[in-house]
Amino acid sequence: xxxxxxxxxxxxxxxxxxxxxxxxxxxxxxxxxxxxxxxxxxxxxxxxxxxxxxxxxxxxxxxxxxxxxxxxxxxxxxxxxxxxxxxxxxxxxxxxxxxxxxxxxxxxxxxxx
Amino acid sequence: xxxxxxxxxxxxxxxxxxxxxxxxxxxxxxxxxxxxxxxxxxxxxxxxxxxxxxxxxxxxxxxxxxxxxxxxxxxxxxxxxxxxxxxxxxxxxxxxxxxxxxxxxxxxxxxxxxxx
Numbered sequence: 741x742x743x744x745x746x747x748x749x750x751x752x753x754x755x756x757x758x759x760x761x762x763x764x765x766x767x768x769x770x771x772x773x774x775x776x777x778x779x780x781x782x783x784x785x786x787x788x789x790x791x792x793x794x795x796x797x798x799x800x801x802x803x804x805x806x807x808x809x810x811x812x813x814x815x816x817x818x819x820x821x822x823x824x825x826x827x828x829x830x831x832x833x834x835x836x837x838x839x840x841x842x843x844x845x846x847x848x849x850x851x852x853x
Numbered sequence: 854x855x856x857x858x859x860x861x862x863x864x865x866x867x868x869x870x871x872x873x874x875x876x877x878x879x880x881x882x883x884x885x886x887x888x889x890x891x892x893x894x895x896x897x898x899x900x901x902x903x904x905x906x907x908x909x910x911x912x913x914x915x916x917x918x919x920x921x922x923x924x925x926x927x928x929x930x931x932x933x934x935x936x937x938x939x940x941x942x943x944x945x946x947x948x949x950x951x952x953x954x955x956x957x958x959x960x961x962x963x964x965x966x967x968x969x
Contacts, residue, residue, distance in 0.1 A: 771957070773957060773958070775960070780965075781962055781963070782857075782859075782944050782960035782961050782962045782963045783896070783944070783960045784960070785957065785958075785959060785960075788957045828895070828896070830896070838901050838908055838909040839884075839886075839901070839948065839958075840886060840898040840901055840909060840912070841886070841888075841896075841898060841946075841958060842898070843888075843895045843896040843897070844895065845894075845895045846895055
């Protein structure tokens with residue numbers, strides 16, 4: 741069974757702090773996606789990383805794909821209350837021939853003003 | 854959610870009834886994936902369809918669940934004789950095409966199924 745371990749599961753920080761969320765696996769992924777999900781809504785795509793070692797930036801969010809394409813991280817700089825939400829990583833295993841996504845358990849982030 | 858439509862958004866059924874969940878993919882997308890999110894759990898893959906074909910149903914329960922994606926119209930996830938354990942959020946995701954390294958899926962808002 742392919743797993744994507746996401747940590748931490750819960751994070752409560754003060755506005756202005758930095759944080760990092762990790763996704764790790766023993767499997768190689770052909771791509772990895774980060775989503776944000778609000779209560780009662782579907783996951784909204786933030787970024788897709790494809791190349792090992794790739795770094796993508798989206799304003800205060802920095803996404804990195806590990807060199808071996810087995811892990812990824814999301815770093816948020818100077819978190820704001822508007823960043824509060826559920827963050828999900830999801831990958832398509834390289835061994836898969838259908839592209840189905842394996843999801844991490846999610847990280848619930850609370851940013852207090 | 855990038856144009857993927859799902860309906861109904863909320864569905865309440867009594868045990869033993871049937872539930873039909875619909876998904877219209879983004880325009881131009883011919884690949885549809887269904888995922889289920891049980892309370893306090895992550896999203897789990899159920900089934901992958903292309904127009905008129907089921908490609909991978911390895912995540913779908915063997916009994917009571919079926920899916921289709923006809924040539925015309927939305928993809929349908931059907932659950933017969935629902936039980937309380939079927940209560941969950943069901944998400945559809947669409948993709949324009951699939952090849953290794955090009956796997957971006959766009960999700961709909963989901964259908965929240967409650968079985969009484």
